[in-house]
Amino acid sequence: MxxxxxxxxxxxxxxxxxxxxxxxxxxxxxxxxxxxxxxxxxxxxxxxxSKRFPKALRQTLYVGAVATAISVSLAGALAWAVARTTIRHKTVLNTLLSVPMLIPSISHGMGMIIILGKNGWLSRFLGLEAGVYGFWGIVIGSVMYSFPVAYLMLYDVIRYEDGTPYEAAEVMGLTAKDKFFAITLPYLRKPLISVIFATFTMIITDYGVPLMVGGKYLTLPVMMYQDVIGMLDFGKGAVIGVILLVPVFITCILDMTNRDKGNAAFVGKPYRIRDGKVRKIVAWILCGLVIVAVFLPIGSFAVLxxxxxxxxxxxxxxxxxxxxxxxxxxxxxxxxxxxxxxxxxxxxxxxxxxxxxxxxxxxxxxxxxxxxxxxxxxxxxxxxxxxxxxxxxxxxxxxxxxxxxxxxxxxxxxxxxxxxxxxxxxxxxxxxxxxxxxxxxxxxxxxxxxxxxxxxxxxxxxxxxxxxxxxxxxxxxxxxxxxxxxxxxxxxxxxxxxxxxxxxxxxxxxxxxxxxxxxxxxxxxxxxxxxxxx
Amino acid sequence: MDKIRVEHLSKAFDKAGVLKDVSFTVTDGEFLSILGPSGCGKTTILRILIGLETADSGTILKDGVDITDKPSAMRKMGIVFQNYALFENMSVLKNVTYALRNSATTKKEYDRASAEAKAKEMLEIVGLSEHMNKKPRELSGGQQQRVAIARTLALNPDVILFDEPMSALDVDTRLSLRAQLKDLQKQFGTTMIYITHDQEEAFAMSDRIMVMDAGVIHQLDTPQNIIDAPADDYVKRFVIKNINTKIKSLIQFARITDTGDSSEVGE
Missing domain, CATH: 1.10.3720.10 (MetI-like)
Structure with missing residues (x-):
């Protein structure tokens, strides 16, 4: 009709x-x-x-993969520590853990130099004469810069997990390991993929951290920055730009097709957090260590x-x-x-x-x-x-x-x-x-x-x-x-x-x-x- | 006298016919239920009647006047949705006064004081006097639906349309709201068109029932006539079968409760 x-x-x-x-x-x-x-x-x-390009591409993907793995693991552990234990002052912890999101990525790189660079106070204290530059410099700086985003995403996912399947598992007498593999992992799979993609994208497209601490370890965004700003070579810049778009678009499409259609938003009953002294101590130690690590560079450049x-x-x-x-x-x-x-x-x-x-x-x-x-x-x-x-x-x-x-x-x-x-x-x-x-x-x-x-x-x-x-x-x-x-x-x-x-x-x-x-x-x-x- | 006369109404979405040449009348003060499975076109009829959707062809007459192209607000009809559609940031009282003070048909009639008086009167009628200053989220589903009904009634519409208003409510609330709705209809004499897929609800409340499927009306008659003389196989299958099942399950329920074995209780 x-x-x-x-x-x-x-x-x-x-x-x-x-x-x-x-x-x-x-x-x-x-x-x-x-x-x-x-x-x-x-x-x-x-x-x-050119010899530089394939090397930079390989290095970008490698550093991105390693930094993403560390960043998401750390974020996951922190999200568990805050969302799944009965520790107090969760709002304060969330605020402190998100502070790195308030400074430019290049500042994280600078924080790395102050602490772990050649003249960094921690490198001197630890006797690391060469300092941490290159691959590990970028990895550590990128983790510092990206983990708060991954943490906030995972914290929300874990916090709003439906508690009903866990109650059913309790009645059925499943072990903690069985519950993890049968309930937690399947529930986390889709959001975790989203978090991994978001973190990976963030890391491989950043030039602030690698510019500061990358040294000779060249990544694509730094190469693009140098070609355009340093040599005014817009043509080469455009080629790198298009290449940077490829993995980013792939991850974006995968993320969109992978995204939950909203069924996971249904929460029958909030997850019942188990109280336990050991759990709380572990959570406090983990949060404490990360907060110290977060504030070391910030405190350092405040002093500097x-x-x-x-x-x-x-x-x-x-x-x-x-x-x-x-x-x-x-x-x-x-x-x-x-x-x-x-x-x-x-x-x-x-x-x-x-x-x-x-x-x-x-x-x-x-x-x-x-x-x-x-x-x-x-x-x-x-x-x-x-x-x-x-x-x-x-x-x-x-x-x-x-x-x-x-x-x-x-x-x-x-x-x-x-x-x-x-x-x-x-x-x-x-x-x-x-x-x-x-x-x-x-x-x-x-x-x-x-x-x-x-x-x-x-x-x-x-x-x-x-x-x-x-x-x-x-x-x-x-x-x-x-x-x-x-x-x-x-x-x-x-x-x-x-x-x-x-x-x-x-x-x-x-x-x-x-x-x-x-x-x-x-x-x-x-x-x-x-x-x-x- | 016909309150509403619908003639040859057709509507298609993405080339799929949702309503196929539908014609029917609703008499003044009547309670008409439109009964049918999901996707049969009943909500589309409602949305076209009130002017939220336009028909591809056909006419709608209200009190003999063609209202097919009239804006929604000029049709003097009200609608109550399944999800209440309350203004969550306003109190229960403000939900009603806001409607009275801003509605195109009533805003000249009411100042702040008279709107508040009218709103309080309507909330009292639906039994919500004690909850006037609460926010909708502080009320139960049934209470929220009563706020929506009070808000609609306050605007004094000639016809009220209900889009599955009780499908999100529990059984007890449904039963009490059913009775209250019938009382309100008697009290105000308003014509009501009620959409449901629940046969029991339709048979309990309606003066007439319109059975629909796939955009077509299969039968429009009194509940008694539909049971006694179903128009075709579809009505037989859809309505009678369900009623029989219900009766059977009621009998089974009675037997089980007599013997005290509750484990066998079905739906």
Whole structure:
């Protein structure tokens, strides 16, 4: 039967979906196509024939695999320790374990140098004269930088596991080993694969840690950074960009097909945590050791920012702050704050609008919009940055703050989008229908009901954009200039000039701003919750 | 007098016909149940009647006036969903006052004080006076459904549509809500169209039942006539068989409870 064309269906939601699709095509798809089309056969051939490239590719995958294995194992053990024991202060532990997510990856690399580098205090204490650079340097730095993400994902999975099968197993008299293999592992399989993919992607596309501690151990993102920034060889950069996209897209597709369809979200009965002194002691020791390891580099560069010359003269000095300020650190901090505020505000509204159109206005187009919205999750920052250089080079926004707003918004878009998508999807699907039958418009229902129910998520989305904009050094590294430079890029500048103390001060500055933002979000959410329950 | 007259209604999704030339009438003050398995098109009829979905062809008349293309809010109909669709961030009282103060048909009529008075009256009728200041999540499923009913009734619609309102509730709550719904219908004289796949519910509550399958009406008649004279094999199989099964299981249940052996109790 032929369906009648209905003009009423065309306004305004479908028109908005079309607009959002077009926007995402211009902001993500077209720049990537431009980058890919820039590659010449000569670029590809010379890259494949070079000695550096296959080695860098092999090394990237190897270091990624080892660091992912360690990171996910550590995250799993920690998630078990916090979620499955009766230790107290779990919120505090979660907060402390997530602190590494508030500083740039390059700062983790710097922390490694301060502690385990050639002149690192721990290397000297342990008598490791050469320091930990190269493969193990990257592995340790990458683990530090990636495990909090894996931990938070696994913690949520373990925390919300259904307790009913365990009760049934108890009645059947199954042993702990049987329960692990029959219940825990099958339950963890799908989320674990997602966590492994997310961690692997994060590690192999990062250039901050390998740039700092990689030494001669070259990885693809560092090679891309050096080719583009150092030699202005955009063609070779594009080839590496495309190659970096391949494993990332494969993992992303595998992850999407592997993702649970939502059945696992059903919790018949919360898992009953067994009390036990030994379990608690083991959990405290594990958490304690990791928290110390997390705060060693942070504490080290907090100290380093205020000493004369590490490790020769450790007396207190404000020289580094003066030097950083002389090099316009405060101006660049203002730039970062401007970028972070604009991207957080516009990004949150844009991501929420997208999520509303895909989660609550299901059409064929909304599915396309959803796929495009999660695409940026698979695009490494460096690749997005390079594609923006090539696509927007002749446009009026090139060299302005506008391009930094846009690239950051698209780079960090997918996660906040998914946060809003999940929240909107969980809100009663018939609210707009009920409103419509009463003559209450969609906009009013959104304003009076849906947004008040999503304030917490909105705050988290804002904070996600903000924190990431403050610490990113990937996409912006190709696009910022002296006027628009964000403060995080000063770390690479100082690192290049061997001024670790100043770089340490900038890291502390970024950490301080991000901690303040997290505190503000925490207070906001508490106030809203109190209002809600009043 | 016909309250609703539906003529030759058809609807297809992705080329699959969900409603195939459906025609029926609902008389004023009638309680009509639409009974059929999942996917038979009963929810689609409801959504088209209230204007949330448009038909590919056919007309809908209400009180003799063509409302086929009228906006949903102008049809003076209310709907109660299976999942209540309450405003979770508002108190029970605010759920009703918000509807009264913002609905296109009532917002001119009510100021804050009169809306609150009307809302309290409606909540008292459905027996929720004690829970007015609670949030919906603090109430049981049955209580939440009563809030949804009070909110709909407050707007004084000519017709109320129910989309499987009791399928998420336990047996005891269903039984008490059934009785309350019938009382409300008598009290307000509102025409009610009720969707269910539960035969027992349909037979217990309805003035007439419309049996549907695969987008087609098989029979529209009183419960008694459907049992006495099923229109075709489908009605025989779908309705009568289920009723017989129910009766058999009731008899079996009675035998088991008589002998005190509860292990054999079936569904």
């Amino acid at each position: 032929k369906q009648k064309f209905d003009i009423r269906k065309w306004k305004p939601s479908l028109a908005l979906q079309v607009f959002l699709c077009v926007f995402l095509i211009v902001a993500v798809v077209l720049p990537l196509i431009r980058m890919i089309s820039t590659m010449t056969a000569a670029d590809v051939t010379s890259m494949m024939k 920012g205020f000493v004369k010359k590490y490790p020769i003269d450790m007396s207190f000095s404000l020289k580094n702050i003066r030097q950083a300020v002389n090099m316009k650190a405060l101006d660049y901090l203002k730039n970062s704050l401007l970028i972070a505020f604009v991207v957080s505000t516009v990004g949150t509204v844009f991501a929420a609008l997208n999520a509303y159109m895909t989660a609550r206005n299901k059409t064929k187009l909304s599915y396309v919009l959803h796929l495009m919205s999660i695409t940026s999750l698979a695009i490494p920052g460096l690749v997005l940055g390079l594609s923006y250089v090539m696509f927007f080079k002749s446009s009026p926004i090139y060299g302005t703050f506008a391009i930094l707003f846009l690239v950051n918004m698209m780079h960090f878009f997918s996660s906040p989008y998914l946060m809003a998508y999940n929240t909107f999807g969980k809100i009663n699907e018939n609210l707009e229908d009920v409103g419509s039958t009463m003559g209450i418009g969609k906009f009013k229902i959104i304003k009076d009901v849906i947004l008040p129910l999503s304030f917490g998520t909105m705050a988290e989305m804002f904070s996600y954009f903000f924190v990431n904009c403050m610490m990113t050094i990937s996409a912006v590294s190709f696009l910022a200039n002296v006027t628009t430079k964000p403060v995080a890029l000063m770390i690479t500048t100082f690192e290049g000039q061997m001024q670790l103390e100043c770089a340490a001060f900038v890291s502390v500055l970024i950490l301080g701003v991000n901690v303040l933002m997290k505190c503000a979000v925490y207070i906001f959410k508490r106030v809203m919750n109190k209002k809600e329950t009043a």
